Amino acid sequence: MFKVIGGFVAGVVFVGAAAYNFMGSLMFREVPSPYGVEETVARIQQNIQNVGNGWALQGLRNPVKPLEADGGNALPVLMIEACSTKYSGPILNDDAIRFLSILMPCKISVYKKNDGKTYIGLMNAGLMGRMFGTKVGEIMAGVAEDQAKFTIFDPDTPAPAMIKNTPAASGGSSGGGAAGGC
């Protein structure tokens, strides 16, 4: 009996420790980009605008700028913000899950590391959605499907211009919101 309980507890501890260790890498993904930071951003922005499903650019943030203004340095990080009314609407209209608005807008981070290469940081929307029940799971599965298309690059197309001044979301919509957004 002692062996059975001991084995069970050991199993629980092992699974818990494994989940604790791997949770971060399961929730977020990092993929290398074949392009520089600006071109990667520009190509993702172009893909977001072309993917349909109500997606629109919401902003482009540079979290390094405040650091530089404060006299510090960091390698470049640019965060693309995008949203889709198709996916945001049902969440924003349901009191039970409205708190998930904290995940809006959807963010994709593009950054350079010390190896000089560019990487894309993404949230694993599909897995995260499944943690909040069927409804959110289905919505986020759609987000994940679209998100996968954001990072498919066509090397034969010339580099588009990076969109620096995306209208920031104000009052729940924006200039870009006419065609989508949240």
Added chain:
Amino acid sequence: MFSTIRIVMPALILYAFTANAIAVPTKPEAAGGQGAQPVAASVMPSTADHHKFKALQKQFKSGPEVTEACLTCHTESAKQVQHTKHWTWESVDPQTGQNRGKRNIINNFCTSVVSNEADCMACHAGYGWKDNRFDFTVEKNVDCLVCHDTTGTYRKLPGFAGHPVYKPLEFPPGSGRRVEAVDLMRVAQNIGMPSRTNCGSCHFFGAGGNGTKHGDLDSSLQHPGKYLDVHMDEKGLNFSCQTCHATSKHQVSGSRYNMAAALKGGAHMRGMKDASPASCQSCHGNKPHPVTMTKLNQHTDKIACQTCHIPAFARNEIGTELSWDWSHATKMGPDGKPVLRMDSAGRRAFDSKKGTFAWDSYVIPEYRWFNGIAKYKVIGDKIDPTQTVQINEFGGSADDPDSRVWPVKVHRGKQPYDKVNLTLTLQHTGGEDDTALWHNYDWQKAITTGMEAGGLPYSGEFGFVSTEHTWPITHMVAPKGDALSCAQCHSKNGRLKDVEGVYMPARDGSKVLDTLGWTLALLALMGALVHGGIRIIAAKRG
């Protein structure tokens, strides 16, 4: 405790004196007595008001006229300038005797000034150098204003052989942009010590664009923040260029042609005769870290200061050019017309006149051993087109006590060469004549004219060869908190992974030693297990 007192007491004494000085301002009467006259509310930084000089109170028609006026007082200045690289565009290597300088080398940006003087001399501190007949002895052709203008209105454009704009014009032609004529009298009356803007008007914009050439010099250094350069920080130390590049008789110290790659000894006293004031060590010494950081000080015999303290260059959106492929030049768009295409950040990516470019910002340097001696490819040097041609070869190695590991920018390119004579070619690019590449898009004519101007034989057959041009990185010094951490170099794939000839803990290992160590560790573990096991079994048996 004693050390705390040692620090606090002088600080308190200093505070007492300075606080008193601030609290009780000296009245002018008290200082000067009854007869003292009040002084002007503000004084000029200079001891001479150039508005008051008769020689400068006239409408000048040309730059040389202004210089003649300057020389009436500054009688020796032109002669001094004529002995500098800013005038001769030559630099002799004191160790190898090689004659380098813009006039003699071929780089892998715009390639060469030969046959393109009218364009390139927009950055010459002189007037009228339009071909190889330029007289370097004429004093009035020295351009004082390009370095000493404080109005920010003095501009020299490509195509005018170093002259500023005397009449309003559209530039570039056909662009619809109007450039006003310079008011030479106003500029002449408002001269001063060179500012970052003066130096930067050429050094920030080398190779035809902001940040193109150096990587650690661009227009962001006109008004830099602390993050970009801890010394030039506009709200902090606010160094000008000549704070480091100390100047004597118009000779500006510090040049990539003759670099002090490794300096020994302590900081240098200002005023002391010093061959290399434009170095970190001239102020910081070669043991710059506190004694509690002995390990860092031990690095200074192998590592240049810049290696740790400039973790990345081109740290802004301007970026820097990393490659220029001339082999794509003359390719037209689908409609047969020239094309100009920008990259995602708005920097030149393709130009039918010039070829293809690659740019980047926040660039991680490459690292090389460097002893300050670089051998350059000069006009007429033979090349091996089967290899990547080194435009400049950095001397130095791990065994050389005068070498340090330096951060560098490597600009890679493809440029034309003579397939028979095996020389890099000179090509006539700028200008509106029939043989100018940027006018006629004809390589053969452009190379023929360029080689003729340079006095080089040309076989008539050209190809394109890969080249590399290496630039030491020494500006854009980050605050000390942003210096590289130990692990950024001391790791398997760290910054210095390709630097050879030196053992680096955590990067390098000995297979024999590693195997021996792990074997010993394993044996110890096994010994402990066996010993423990025996003890347990023995205890159970009673």
